Amino acid sequence: MAELIHTIHPISSEVRQYINRVTKEYTIKKGEKLIAEGDICKYLYLIKQGVVRAYIKEGGQEVTIWICAEGEIVTSIRGFFSRKPVVECVEVIEDSILIAADYNDMERMFERYPETNVAGRKLLELYYQDAEERAIIARMPRAETKYAYFVAHKGYLLNRIPLRYIASYLGMTLETLSRIRSKLSRHK
Amino acid sequence: MAELIHTIHPISSEVRQYINRVTKEYTIKKGEKLIAEGDICKYLYLIKQGVVRAYIKEGGQEVTIWICAEGEIVTSIRGFFSRKPVVECVEVIEDSILIAADYNDMERMFERYPETNVAGRKLLELYYQDAEERAIIARMPRAETKYAYFVAHKGYLLNRIPLRYIASYLGMTLETLSRIRSKLSRHK
Numbered sequence: 001m002a003e004l005i006h007t008i009h010p011i012s013s014e015v016r017q018y019i020n021r022v023t024k025e026y027t028i029k030k031g032e033k034l035i036a037e038g039d040i041c042k043y044l045y046l047i048k049q050g051v052v053r054a055y056i057k058e059g060g061q062e063v064t065i066w067i068c069a070e071g072e073i074v075t076s077i078r079g080f081f082s083r084k085p086v087v088e089c090v091e092v093i094e095d096s097i098l099i100a101a102d103y104n105d106m107e108r109m110f111e112r113y114p115e116t117n118v119a120g121r122k123l124l125e126l127y128y129q130d131a132e133e134r135a136i137i138a139r140m141p142r143a144e145t146k147y148a149y150f151v152a153h154k155g156y157l158l159n160r161i162p163l164r165y166i167a168s169y170l171g172m173t174l175e176t177l178s179r180i181r182s183k184l185s186r187h188k
Numbered sequence: 189m190a191e192l193i194h195t196i197h198p199i200s201s202e203v204r205q206y207i208n209r210v211t212k213e214y215t216i217k218k219g220e221k222l223i224a225e226g227d228i229c230k231y232l233y234l235i236k237q238g239v240v241r242a243y244i245k246e247g248g249q250e251v252t253i254w255i256c257a258e259g260e261i262v263t264s265i266r267g268f269f270s271r272k273p274v275v276e277c278v279e280v281i282e283d284s285i286l287i288a289a290d291y292n293d294m295e296r297m298f299e300r301y302p303e304t305n306v307a308g309r310k311l312l313e314l315y316y317q318d319a320e321e322r323a324i325i326a327r328m329p330r331a332e333t334k335y336a337y338f339v340a341h342k343g344y345l346l347n348r349i350p351l352r353y354i355a356s357y358l359g360m361t362l363e364t365l366s367r368i369r370s371k372l373s374r375h376k
Contacts, residue, residue, distance in 0.1 A: 058329055136244060138323060140244070
């Protein structure tokens with residue numbers, strides 16, 4: 001975690017030591033839940049290895065709202081920052097190694113080491129853009145455009161995760177996604 | 189702008205003076221574009237009065253990606269922070285008064301007055317949650333749930349802006365939106 005923050009904005013070795021002291025590494029099995037609906041979300045996680053997805057449940061359906069892999073920080077975005085009960089579920093969909101950071105430890109870091117606010121701000125600028133991408137891709141009217149956009153931005157996930165998660169994330173049926181994929185492969 | 193930032197995290201009168209000096213107030217007519225596709229987005233705007241929406245164009249269709257009103261800060265999220273050409277359009281949909289802040293002036297503020305990074309981080313935490321809301325609402329499978337969610341979170345916009353923008357933002361046809369609204373009004 002300290003290394004990632006340092007690449008965004010330089011931090012002192014004292015801050016690095018603080019971060020290394022308060023964060024913990026976990027190995028999590030595929031299928032395990034990190035955050036469940038109704039929880040107060042205490043942690044954010046840096047994915048050292050693996051894939052994590054978040055979904056909401058509506059009318060018996062699971063709707064994938066994001067999928068993240070190595071190098072990305074994940075949490076319940078609204079739950080972690082608002083301290084309100086979480087409405088989504090966050091689960092590990094590949095055996096994963098995660099670095100967990102506690103909300104209170106992060107807040108203490110921002111108070112104790114003012115320079116970490118620069119890193120925090122810059123990281124949030126990046127993640128804010130990502131969330132905006134997710135809001136835009138879901139609104140694109142054509143399934144083909146959505147898929148092309150996904151391949152361009154998140155193509156590295158394609159052969160790694162079940163297609164049903166991608167279909168759900170893109171707001172299309174598995175049949176539509178498969179049809180687009182086979183059409184594209186014929187045109188290659 | 190300075191007042192808003194101060195409510196998020198206290199800033200000195202020197203910083204307030206800086207912000208007041210570098211920001212400018214504009215009166216913008218309904219229908220005018222703030223940011224057009226292909227622009228490099230130089231400004232962010234605090235809406236003092238009025239309503240602003242952003243949309244993307246796809247296959248001759250305009251798809252509304254967000255709608256904001258008084259007290260909210262707007263810009264091309266990806267364009268402003270990435271300095272890359274903008275893919276969406278941002279337009280004023282009610283006569284509006286906006287306070288504009290230039291990207292370079294904001295960057296200088298963060299460098300010159302380190303405490304503003306705390307305010308910047310906290311503001312981004314709030315806007316990040318908003319973007320996540322927009323990403324989630326677009327993925328809700330049932331039109332009724334989407335609309336109920338919109339009413340709960342953005343109900344103050346309902347009688348103020350054309351319904352076609354709301355329908356487009358929610359990813360449904362105007363007919364579907366009207367059907368839901370008339371069904372709900374019959375049940376009142």
